[in-house]
Amino acid sequence: MPDWSYQTIFRPLLFRLPAKLARDFTLQAMGSLSRIPGGSFIIRTMGHMEASPILESKLAGIPLRYPVGLSSGLDPNGTAHKALAQFGLGFIEIGPVTIEEHTSSSIVIQRDSPNEAIIYSDAGINEGLHQMVARLRAKQGHGLPLMLRIKSTPGCTPLQARKELLAMMEALSYYAASFYIETLDANWALADTIAHLQALQQEARMLPTVKPMLLYIPLDYPLEALEQLMELIKLEQAWSGAVIGDTIRTAEGDWTGRAAKPLTLDKVRCVRLYNRSASFSLIASGGIHQPLDALELMDEGADYVQINSGLVYSGPGLPKRINEAVIYEKIRGEEEPLPASFWLNWGWMCFLGIGMIVGGFLAWVIAATVVVLPYDISFLGMEPRILDQANPLVLQFMSHDRVTLAGTMISIGILYYQLARHGLSKGQHWTKIALFTSAAVGFTSFFLFLGHGYFDPLHALVSLLLLPMFILSMRGIKERPSWERPNLVNDRTWRLAQWGQLMMVTLGISLAIGGIVISTVGITQVFVPQDLTYLCMTPTMLNEINERLLPLIAHDRAGFGGALFSDAIAMLTIALWGINQGQRWLWWTFLLGGLPGFIAGLSVHLTIGYTDFIHLLPAYFALMLYVFGLVFLYPYLMKGQKNPRAGLLPNANYPKS
Structure with missing residues (x-):
């Protein structure tokens, strides 16, 4: 409680x-x-x-x-x-x-x-x-x-x-x-x-x-x-x-x-x-x-x-x-230690975040245009035009999965970069736990791609490139207290921020549940009823078009679910542990970290005409939490507080350890 x-x-x-x-x-x-x-x-x-x-x-x-x-x-x-x-x-x-x-x-x-x-x-x-x-x-x-x-x-x-x-x-x-x-x-x-x-x-x-x-x-x-x-x-x-x-x-x-x-x-x-x-x-x-x-x-x-x-x-x-x-x-009045060396640990997490952002943008462009890559075509043994002739909605459906994955990748990258730049560099314990937990989940989710027997070489290559950065970022972190002045009073701004934090925590939990559900569906039945209604086909009919089509789609869905769960863990830990008055970078992290995911998810559904209300209801609910969370947290994080102890000498008459 x-x-x-x-x-x-x-x-x-x-x-x-x-x-x-x-x-x-x-x-x-x-x-x-x-x-x-x-x-x-x-x-x-x-x-x-x-x-x-x-x-x-x-x-x-x-x-x-x-x-x-x-x-x-x-x-x-x-x-x-x-x-x-x-x-x-x-x-x-x-x-x-x-x-x-x-x-x-x-x-x-x-x-x-x-x-x-x-x-x-x-x-x-x-x-x-x-x-x-x-x-x-x-x-x-x-x-x-x-x-x-x-x-x-x-x-x-x-x-x-x-x-x-x-x-x-x-x-x-x-x-x-x-x-x-x-x-x-x-x-x-x-x-x-x-x-x-x-x-x-x-x-x-x-x-x-x-x-x-x-x-x-x-x-x-x-x-x-x-x-x-x-x-x-x-x-x-x-x-x-x-x-x-x-x-x-x-x-x-x-x-x-x-x-x-x-x-x-x-x-x-x-x-x-x-x-x-x-x-x-x-x-x-x-x-x-x-x-x-x-x-x-x-x-x-x-x-x-x-x-x-x-x-x-x-x-x-x-x-x-x-x-x-x-x-x-x-500690106030003491000189704040300089951030750790960029190359010691936190810089590698920045590179990992930038890599996720760049990879997400490239994946978005591909998913919104050609949709499938050469190795996808090789796995299917079927050209996209033939698949499009069999059912023009299939490629659009695959595009919807891959665009949402791309947006989630960008969100993860932004969160990682911000946590590394503003938290890990200063030895903040909670940012280390947040990054470790989220990244560990993200890398582990790679194995979900193998659930239906499809091996994604590009994803494997990206994972191999990013994994050393993750390992290097977790080494030699010296934890230090925060030199940021904490909240001291139970004023209206603080009480309003409790509502904002509730919104963001609920958002993180909701996204985590969504990631688990999507991954579970992806590695089991692949589709939900609304998906099949949009495609106007049953799994059996899709299998008749190409027996490798279901494994390919399942790989996309499981991968997106794993990425969403990783994103949710990062968002949830920030909301649970990181919120402190005057931390402007946290508000920008919430704003910038959430936008790519919502823009990708909602825009692609509108673009391909997949606008089933029940299917999009979780996204609408998440968007509502996101917007209200940002509004309620804005005064607390962005405007800070007047110092009620201004004029007092640091450590004056203070109990000794």
Whole structure:
């Protein structure tokens, strides 16, 4: 459920359901998908979060791949943790856990959509220590560090709270990467609070297994009390860090949402003012609904962020977007490395693309004029004029297959050239995967030509010439982060682009299905009913004209289907992974890469009079997706965005890896 499908389809539908039902349904669906064979691969493919050494860090000695964590309130039972772990998360919070079970006869969740907020009837509901141990004993399905938030019973004395917390730490230490200690009580005297925290830290060191401890600071803990506490106790001398919570207790319930960011900023500033040690980790989790929110909290001293309501309102792509923003913030201001040598790798892919373009133009000219080549005539043992006398529609039908193949070849060539020139040359990981997958499919599809016993020497020669270029283009690629500023805000342009991305992804999937269907038909029954209606003949009648005619036509159809599938893979991977604000070359790639295929396919059908509506309906549908996709993506890709962080120094007050 990437952002392009969540924002456009799933969120409007889910928000029509009661909040709790929508949450449970979504988590159950995601969890079920992650558990089926290949489910995790599908999730990773849809999001394609690239791990980067730039993002790697250690929180109190715990290795983290990403600086973004998942708040416990979003999936309290861990139903979809395996799926969510694929979204670019570095750690997962679990809790709160209390010594005794805390339940409610009526669990209610409300949405405040205009304010992008969620209200839980009681965010402290949990199954208790015993059941939590039993649940954690089961296989988690992922390898992310678990940050267990343990909470003392509200209203208890500091001594009682300490006993509960120590008991929970001892029971849960095997499963916890670290503990979030939720024990601050605004009703305790300041001296009692300080004594309690110091005693807890000392006694925790005596446990059989010692894990890092971070003080959990509720979002609604009075700022004045927090300032007094920070003045009198140096957390950095005894604690591994602190966590700023994301909920506020109100008359309606526990509230969390976008408006929590100012409160979170205040507490981040307060804690960081008195705890500046680099070894003291500060985690912020309230009000993060777009990458800019995370960056602003990090600018004020947060090392990590956790997301809750932001995932509901912004979509599952939020962790990936934050990660990309953090990478950019860490490298901006540095000099961008020069592109790799043209002859090292990417130049060969440019040559391959140019070769496909030139070959496609030549094939188009031939298909629109003589149609068949000498080796085709030799294979048939029949001159074109004789075939034309037997049925003048046969050569026109063959022309229609070959022109569409030629247009597809040109489209592939343009896509390959653009991906190599603007992506592979800069070491972009996703362009390498896109080119490798598409080209591998394209070269493999050569064998489809042999399905009916016809060997195409020209196609074989072209494949032999282009294959070394493909191999050379895949060698020695040094992957690098992008120096292009990513999108930071959930504005109208971004939301419109989600529709554009949906159109292009759907187009890629549709073309892939079309390629598979055409190839399958080509190597099996050769024709669809509309083809035979146009030809006014049956396969048997065609076979009577020349028994080698069907293999020749089948070879054309299978080849076109394979080329279309290869083209679709390139288009689909660009739409899934490449779209980023201000990437003008991507919009031109979509435009120029799609035009030859549509022009060839539609013009040849009109030229030969093959205008059956049902036959052309998939082409009309694809054209509609293509046009709307270009329109919706234009502002996002071509106009870029105003920099909301203009004037800030690169890497200023930024967390270190």
